[in-house]
Amino acid sequence: MITYELGRGVTIEHQVRNSALELTDATAVLTITRPDATTDTPAVTHVSTGIYRAPTFQPNQLSVWRYRWDISGAVTDVAFGAFLVVDGTLPPPGAYAARTDLAGVIPVVPDNAEQLLVRASRDVDRALLTAVYDPTDPAVIAALRDATVEQVAGNLGSGDKTGLGITTTPQGFTLGKLSVQKPAAPASAPRTGVLVDQAWSILQAAGLTGQSPSTEASWNW
Structure with a gap:
């Protein structure tokens, strides 16, 4: 799982591809779920054909963040992802260094x-x-x-x-x-x-x- 330090910028991006694996424009909606189960649906940017990106944000909670892309239109799909946020200044349990x-x-x-x-x-x-x-x-x-x-x-x-x-x-x-x-x-x-x-x-x-x-x-x- 990708790990980020608390307060560091995170950018989530997704590529939409059709059955021929070609980049294809569609409607993309991103939902981010924080560790405390609250959610956010940021506006995403259409970077180029088939590529969508959310604004960079700084996670403010430790533990696992999850996100979901809902794709509709020319392509219908659902994609899931997650990343871990840690306090990089503290040693993890069982370690002497951070x-x-x-x-x-x-x-x-x-x-x-x-x-x-x-x-x-x-x-x-x-x-x-x-x-x-x-x-x-x-x-x-x-x-x-x-x-x-x-x-x-x-x-x-x-x-x-x-x-x-x-x-x-x-x-x-x-x-x-x-x-x-x-x-x-x-x-x-x-x-x-x-x-x-x-x-x-x-x-x-x-x-x-x-x-x-x-x-x-x-x-x-």
Whole structure:
């Protein structure tokens, strides 16, 4: 699902096509349903043959917005869509970093940024499984945030677009005398365990690594 940050402009557009898949003029009515179930029917602009666009607006409610195009006239059709509005300044549940934290590190923040942040935070938790630290310490909070961001950046740079450790590259193919070879797989970011080295270095500098489970017995008499 496409994700937008709260207050950012959203533009909804629709293409009307006939049975031959040709752009065709018709009557287009757009209904937008907010997360609180209230609706709006903005006037749409006929951009060109078969293309209709609503004015750009700024969503003012968090959660899922839904919309519906009702097409009549030369073409009769109904099309549905939805998008998610998030507060990009707050970490999603289960994550140490927010969407806006990624903006200064990776060129383009992907639509599934929240999912990537949550999965990268789990990687950080896994690396610190036996560590003892104060989660309310501002320095610790900053280290966990920065390490999570670097983990996302490292995963994306290695071709992992889901945060699951799976890289995808196009396959080569042959068409007649034409042969196309798949590009070389992206170089994998150096790692220490499950974390990319940049993330590990941040945690190490904060004193959060190198802690092993205690083997000393504690006796109470």
